[in-house]
Amino acid sequence: MRTLLLSAALLSGIAWAQSPVDVQKVLQRDFQARGQATMDRVVQDGLQRVCTDSHDRPPSDLARQLEADQLKTIDFPPGSLIGDWKRGERIAQGGRGLTWNDKPGAPADGSCYNCHQLSPQEMSYGTIGPSLLRFGWMRGNGPEMQRYVYGKIYNAKAYNLCSQMPRLGHSGTLTPEQIKDLVGLLLDPESPVNKQ
């Protein structure tokens, strides 16, 4: 792993006046644990380090390898992955979870509308991620699509290593049940996302 990281830094060709290691030390000195936001969060894992080093443009071989590692973290539930789109819509609207003033263990939300357009009725949507309007209508909702959407929400980095989307299942933000409800929001033909 160490050589892998080193080569990533070299390949990216970005000269940092401060190495990420130095920055991590600063964060460990200048930040403090509060609530559920503990200090281990400032320590980068492998992909965070590679993405920081490469300005989110990791060498493709390395990216493929690390994406495969991330894919292994996803535990796909059996059966249909399409949950209740109505609950999904509420999860997509909210922005709570994992911050230092959120109650540990309390249900979190997906923060989906912060970055994506989904239901056409909601005009206050962000644009950091692509529009998901009519997502299921365009792509169908067969088992493969369900698996892709579930996996993408559970761990977006398995599909695009330096994606800005949080690993909502892997990080413990959302439960498998909540992720299925979001799959429902995206793929259920009755969901406003897919209605004309």
Add this chain to the structure above:
Amino acid sequence: MTRFSATILVLGLAAIPAGAQDTKKEIQKYQQMIAEGSPVELFELEGETLWKKPQGPNNVSLEKCDLGQGPGVLKGAYARLPRYFKDADRVMDLETRLLHCMTTLQGRSRDEATKRVFGNENQPSEMEYLSAYIASQSRGVRLAAGNSHPKEKAAYELGKALFFYRAGAWDMSCASCHGEDNKRIRMQDLPVLYKPQAARPIMATWPAYRVSNSQFKTMQWRLNDCYRQMRFPEPKFASEATNALNTFLTVTAAGEPYRGPGTKR
């Protein structure tokens, strides 16, 4: 061309961009109107009172505090912060410097002076009031944070590295939201803060009154709350890290005439 993609093309060309354009225009109008009808001057008034109020064991006001332009000189002081201070041998932004003056001039303990740095709508903090007043004394002065002393240069570099450092429960860096042009969270436009053009109007209007919660917010708070939303632990108030980030952002915005304290959503 399939029927589906034809439909998408039509939708894409006609309905959606027109709506988005109108939305953007109306949001701009909203922001302009809230700025015109802002109660921000009330915070400046209160801040002036606090600046002149004797406090602490030494029972003196902050009027002799040197914000970089000499003891008690307020005109243009905020626009030249953060900067290196020889007496403290470090780079300090406004709040860090005020804390320094509270401990050195007024003889207050750091614990007491930082007990409540961020207030709420019912009780704004001393730092917030003071920031409003002092920043208002730089209106029209071009931003010129320190960028020549070796420690200022080091702060800039550290701030830049922090800006792009991805970590936390959601793998975010500042650049996750402020790294690409023409993006927004919900309706909020996201300035690409490492680019001068985008950083200038933003840094020229902080600190600011936020209408969504009727609170006056400082730059230390802004950084603190970004890290909260990024699912990081909490940055310590007036730490080297927050001063470095503030230096990076303000140096990037250099040259913009200061026109705050601003009014934000």
Add this chain to the structure above:
Amino acid sequence: MAGPMKMRATATGGTTEVRVLMTHPMTTAQMKDQPLHFIQNVVVKQNGKTVIEAEISQAVSRNPVFSFRLKGGAKGDKIEVSWVDNKGESNTIETAVA
């Protein structure tokens, strides 16, 4: 205790523009942890004569800001704005037209 007010009155082309800021929580019945507390009456006077009387509700935003326009007006005219809230607290500010 009532927080500060601020006012500016400027004469331009035959009208006087009055902009007044009031420090007030303006809490509503919907806020659970706070008692209902809001300004009910605002009065604007020009040289001692009442020119505007307003009744307002909890729907006015916290720290109210109003702009009014008065006919005529010359530099030095006295403008006075006062408010009273539902608890009987009040405040007044006076300024000369600039």
Add this chain to the structure above:
Amino acid sequence: MTRRSLLAFLGLLLARPLSVLAAWNEQAFGAKTAADALKGIGVSAPAPSKDIVIDAPQIAENGAVVPIEISSNVPGTTAIAVVIEKNPFPLAARFEFKEGALPFVKLNVKMGETSDVRVVAFAGGQQLTATREIKVTIGGCGG
């Protein structure tokens, strides 16, 4: 007591604290529907008019502060009322413009949700009205 001092004394009486003099239409402000609020301020079947100008953003990023500028071009306007139809208590404000004031006001209001904002102007025996829809959206991260 001289005439002059009597006048001064009356003047003092008139300068009693505002709270004693001030009237506040409890019935209208306590009304929970726009119809009841309008009834409470004596409005019935106001006529739509283009002479009432409501300047406001069509979209408010936050309902806590929605800036609205109102002016009436109806000659002889003596009062203006603002009703936010979907607010829990729709009547937001009522302004009386006496000799010396122009029928103009700019203020910030709270809106619980997207709603029509109705303005009624009183001029002589006339009641005129205009509305404008303001959409209230969600800004920021919501966290």
